[in-house]
Amino acid sequence: MNDTAVLRQPFVLRFATVGFIVFWTILAAFPLLWITLMSFKLPIDAFASDPLRVIFGFTTLRERGGLSVTALVLGAFALWLAYHGAEHHGRRFARYLALGGREWLGWLLAALVYVIALILGLFWILPAIVRVVEAILSHIPVLDYLARPMMGLTMQNYRAVWIGYRFYDNFINSMIVTTGTVVISLTVGTLAGYGLARTRSNVAFWLLIAALIFRALPHSVLVTGYLPVFIHSREFLAPLWNWHATAWFFHLFSDQPPTLYGQPLAVIMVLVSINQPFTIWMLRSFFMNIPAELDEAARVDGCSHLGAFRRVIMPVMWPGVITTGLFSFLLAYNDYLVCSLLLDAQSQTMVPAITSFFNRETTTTDQVQAVAAAVSITAPLFLLVIVFQKQIVSGLTQGAVKG
Structure with a gap:
């Protein structure tokens, strides 16, 4: 005591x-x-000097309607259920969907089902429940005040951004770039990190130092080297299409050399090369915390090096892989300089595309739409953290404690 x-x-x-x-x-x-x-407010309320007008949106409430206390309470309860369900039942659901024992596939399918259920629940099921409850409360004295709109809200800014300006094209481009970057980075990073963690050669140390120096370079320095290659890629690749020894092969794909500028797949390779040192360093630290005796026991039981890595090490490493994948996703998802310089307007991702809203004529309507676009890009990040929160905490703890 x-x-x-x-x-x-x-x-x-x-x-x-x-x-x-x-x-x-x-x-x-x-x-x-x-x-x-x-x-969610009209410009006159969004940029009002009175904080209460920004919060309650009196003009928005009068012209476009809004939310009642009932809607706010039910909405908060729905968000709590979504968080509670992911926290307490996410792992079990992912294991249920793990076809053939593939845990990564189970988590991927669970995340997809969770996102679809969240969209259906928040945009279709919840509004219907709110309307029914408000209709019931409106016939009860005193309680009818809970069914009256009290906070102005309008979706016109989001409709203008996502439908009017086709922001969903930028969203699709962002998902292509970030998903490709994460998949390639983790595939290469797990193998490289495992090899560097198990080797005793001094060469591995200097490779890690060189990778760290490369990762520490500013993106502006790296993009300066990539930009001329992307712009003049057709001229650089022309000899492969003209030389008779290789021409027959490359002409199977196209009659003339392609251009790398504006191609998401080419930008994926650039982001992988920039972020790969960080991925290797982080995964190596996780592999260092896994005892080498596990490898040796698997080898004694008849596994090959690759079999021991796949069947014994990777199941233990999943929290570290998910944590590293999240950081790799953030690095690619939030990248501005590489995507803005190496992608054209048709293939632009969301983060650089937001600047186009500010570069137009800066009316208050444009500014509110830019704010709506900025809020939109935060939704995938919150969903990732909610779905994988336990794996992230477990991975950070695994990387911080020597096993």
């Missing part, structure tokens, strides 16, 4: 720690919450 009292933090220290965390959480979350409120 005395030992517990000695180890317990003083009240002042606990209060100061909690207060500091709460303060910085509010400070970090406030901009996102504020622009989210702005994105």
Whole structure:
């Protein structure tokens, strides 16, 4: 009992720690919450100097309608159910969908089902339930106030961005680039990280140092080298199409050399080359925490090196792979410089495409639509964190503690 009292933090220290965390959480979350409120308002409310007008949107409420207390409560409850379901039943559901024991496939299918169910629930099922509950409450004295709209809300900014300006094309391009980058980075990174973690050669150390130096270079320096190659790629590849020894092969695909500029697949290779050192370093640290005795036991049982890696090491490594994949996704998803310089307007991803809203005539309507586009790109990140939160925490702990 005395030992517990000695180890317990003083009240002042606990209060100061909690207060500091709460303060910085509010400070970090406030901009996102504020622009989210702005994105659902008419420009006159979104840019009002009175904070209450931004929050409640009086003009938006009068002209476009809004949400009642009932809708806000049911919406918050639906979001809590979505979070609770992913936290407590996500792993079990992923294992159920793991066809042939492939855990990665189970998690991929579980994430896809979760996203589809979330979209259907929030945009179709929840509004229908809200209308029914509001209709019931509207006939009950006093409680009818809970069914009356009290916070202005309009979806016109999101409709203008996603439908009017075809922002879904940029979303598809972002998914192609980020998915390709993550898949290739993890495929190469797991093999390279495993090999470097198990080797005792000094060459591995210098390879890791060289990779770290390459990753530390600013993107502007790397893109400067890639940009001329992308622009003049047709001239650089022409000898392969003209030389008789290789011409027959390349002419099977096209009659003339392709251009790399504006091609998402080419940008994927650039992002992989830039982010691969980080992926290898991170995965190597995870593999270092897995005892080499597991490899040796698998080899004694008759597994090959690749078989031991696939059947014994990778099941233990999944939290680390998911954590590394999330960071690789963020690096590719949030990239601005590479995508803006090496992709044309038709193949542009979401992050660089947002700047086009600010580059147009800066009316208040354009600015609110730009805010709506900025809020839109945060949704996939929240979904990833919600679905894979336990694996992320487990992976970070696995990488921080020496096994």
